[in-house]
Amino acid sequence: MIRMLQFRPQSARWKPVLAAGIAAVTVATGLVAGASAYAAAGCRVNYAVQAQWPGGFTGNVEITNLGDPISGWSLVWTFGSGQRIGQMWNASYTQPAAVVTATNMSYNAAIPANGKVSFGFNGSWSGSNAVPASFTLNGVTCTGSPATPSPTQSATPSPSTSPSQSPSPQPNDPMQIVVAMQPGTNIGNTLDAIPDETSWGNPPINQALLDHLRAQGFKSVRLPITWSNHHGPGPGYAIDAAWLSRIRQVVDWALADGFYVMINLHHDSWQWINTYPTDRASVLARYNALWTQIATAFRGHSPKLLFESINEPQFTGTSGDEQNYQLLNELNAEFVRIVRGTGGGNASRLLVLPTLFTNADQGRLDALRTAFAQLNDRNLAATIHFYGFWPFSVNNSGFTRYNAEVEQDLVGTFERAANTLVANGIPVILGEYLLLSLDYTRPGIIEQGEVLKFFEAFGYQARTKRITTMLWEAGTVLNRQELRWREPELMAQVTSSWTTRSGTASADQIYVPRTGAIAARALTLNLNGTTFQGLRQGSTDLVSGRDYTVSGNTLTLTAAAMTRLAGNRAAGVNTNIQARFSQGVPWRISIISYDPPVLSNATGTTSGFTLPAQFRGDQLATMEAKYADGSVAGPYNWTSFKEFWTHFQPDYNAGTIIMKPEFFNEVNDGARVTLTFHFWSGTQITYFVTKSGSSVTGTTS
Known part of the structure; x- marks a missing residue:
């Protein structure tokens, strides 16, 4: 497997510098790039060092064809200072010694007259990083003057190539690209963690993790990235060079593994972009500066790299959805303008635009479809998120089962996205999916069989509606230290659903009494x-x-x-x-x-009340809370059923049920509350609690 030169951003804070002898230009990204034009009969080459650090650098090469159209190309140059290429994108290469030969890919073989093509690479250097003295295209030295190609030119003109063809690499049909990305996964709570990659408990991303995900059948990875802690002040908002190098390292690892890769602005959405309505100028300046730098840094990368404008866009202080839609359309349009303007592969890179809140309600989808029509850019895709029907995904309001209402919410989401976007030629990436309370640190919130039914149906809907899905994996589904699934049964269902349906049943457990006849x-x-x-x-x-x-x-x-x-x-x-x-x-x-569970009397406080519980083989499904007159007690006044783990929590090892402060915070002082505990066996047990100030008394009668 081809690997890129391995950078080590933890060891130093690198700053981009210019290689000696390169004519420098300053671009809006805050990085300094070097460029020189080399003339030849029929071609010109711009060679740029986009970033450089001790021992390594990133280069970009742009070829301009000043002669007749060509249908295949090979560019040759010689490194005079011992530089070595570690990885190249948008071209293949050989470098047996000092001589480098870069050859076209299938998608950028044709260069029309006056057309351009570019590719990039990561390389190593020591001592100096001198600019190559000359370049030859298909055997002809490039001097920058249009002329008839020499008879020895290896490529012949292609009469079928139209001079109007775009000079930049064109990806395949956007719908085909998005379909090819299925299935995908996130590597969440990592590069998006605040303030640093490991701040939220996950280890740094490494090649072994990416290899494992690829071996599990994933074809695309979404890399959520929070930038707000990794750039300088305005007006430049220069991204920290070590951070950008680390992002490039992970992206290049993933591309080398064959993944499609999607990067974005992630928690920036609620950290500062949400103030756009009231702080328009500074938010726009920051947004533009960041995306200009990111797009420029990656403009030479493979078309398999996608940019997502913003994660879960949201705005504060607006008058409502119509204004929200307008603001989001402005940011998305600005994003497209910025990226396209950086040139290279970005001229045709697939860009991903979210709905408001990345939500799939009909109004959100309609607004995005309108925005797509206004942008009139064929290389765009839409993105939404889905975490299931909320009462089911967190187990409140009595939704303990994957019932008809939960299923209709799932089916309706996919149908709306398919009918509104996919049917109108707009590919859809469901950039995050999971159930909200599916977390190994909080087991039992949603019963396992009901979880499996949800994911079986989810995979079927995605497959039949041609929507690409990306699992929200944030260390809760995959043990990243050991590279093993925390719930193999769950992942077996998920991976199976990518290609086929599975049979299920109304339940995955049958309870029988410990004594007496069994029916x-x-x-x-x-x-x-x-x-x-x-x-x-x-x-x-x-x-x-x-x-x-x-x-x-x-x-x-x-x-x-x-x-x-x-x-x-x-x-x-x-x-x-x-x-x-x-x-x-x-x-x-x-x-x-x-055997039916047994509860016991107890006393405690509103901040720490636990009641003794002998579960005796049974498991808790949900809990109701009512006052003596039958009205709802505690949080969520629309339902007597409270939220599992947030308001109450079983501890099977300790033999207790923990009543949370969040429950008592909304219980009337002095009132007696009737709790009804529902168990998966079908058993229901009544218990009574009375709150008096901060004291709580619990009784079985």
Whole structure:
């Protein structure tokens, strides 16, 4: 695998400097670039050092064809100071010694008369970084004077190439590019962390992480980047050279691994861009300065690098959505203007524009579609985010299951995006997706089987609506230190959904009493276009007719099979069986023995009240809170069901249920509150709490 020269930004704060002998120009990025024009019969070459640090540099080469159109090119030069190229983009290269030969890619082979093409590279140097003395294009020395190419020129004119062809590399059809990016993932809470890459608990991004993601089947990575802590003051807002080099390093690693890569302005959205309505001049100046520098630094990079204007745009102090749409359209239009103006590969780079809040409500989508029509730029894509139906994704308001309402919210999101954008030729990247409370540090908020049903349907909708999706991975889904999925069962469902549907069932757990007779139990199969193949325990197939029956979509396990599977009926999971289907991943069904939970009296305070709980094999699903007159108690006055973990939390190891300060903060002083705890077995237990100042008393009666 080809690797770029490895920079080490932690060891020094590098500043771009000029190589000796290069004619310097200062660009709006705050970086200093070197450029020299070398004349030849029929061609001109501009060679620029965009950034340089001890031992390394980034170069950009622009070829202008002053002769007849050519359909393939090879540029040759000699490094006179021992420089070595480590990686090149928008061209392939060989360098057996001092001589470098750069050859076109398939997408930039044609250069029309007076057309241009550019490519970039990372290289190493020592002692000096002298400018190459001359360049030859297809065997002809470039002098900057138009003339008839010599007979020895290796490439012949292509009569089929139109002189009106754009001089910059053209990506493939934007819709095809976005489709090719599926599936994608974020590397979140890292380069976007505040103030530094490791501030939010994740290790620095390295090549091993990218290799692992590629091996898992991901084809694109989104690199959220927060810039606000890594640039100087106005008016220049110069980006810190070491930070920009670190970003370039990660981008180049990802490109070398074959990924499509998307970078953006991330938490800048709420740190300073949101003040745009009231601080228009300074926000626009900062926004322009940052994107000018970023775009210039990467203008020679592969077309597989995408720029996203801003993450989850939001504005404070506006009159409402119409003004919000206008402001966002202004910023997006400015973004497109800035990037296109930096030239090189940016003239045709695929740029990604978000809806307001990156939300998929119809008004947001309509406003973005209108903006696309006004911009009239074919190389644009849209982006939205999706974290599921909110009450389900955080487990409040009683939405413990992936029910019809949750599904309709998911289906409606994809349908609106597909009908409004994709059907009108605008590709859509769903730049972040997950469930809000899916976090290994807060287990059990959403029941596992309900999570799996959500992701099975999510993948199907994305695939059928041709929308590319990028998992929000912020260290919560992948253990980055060990490079292993925290929930292999979940990721098996996610990855399977990229290509096929899987069968599921109405539940993934069957609770049976610890004592007494066990009855037959039934589940509803959700076939999702598959056919049911049977049940299996470990490597042993259960027997149809004896152990289970299927009638339509109803799967029934016989009383005899249930009794056998429950074994000694110890509290908790006794065994797991798998429902197997004609395609996709199997559906796990856990057989669980339980006794009804037992709660006990307790006293405490509003900042630390825990009630003793013997769970006895059962698991908590949700909790209701009401006053004696039946009205809603606690937060969320529209529902008696409170939010799992935010307002209450089970601790199965300690044998307690923790009632959070956030709950008591909105409970009437002196009032008795009836709590109803709902368990996954179907058991409901009532408990009473009374708040008196900061004191809380809890009783079972």
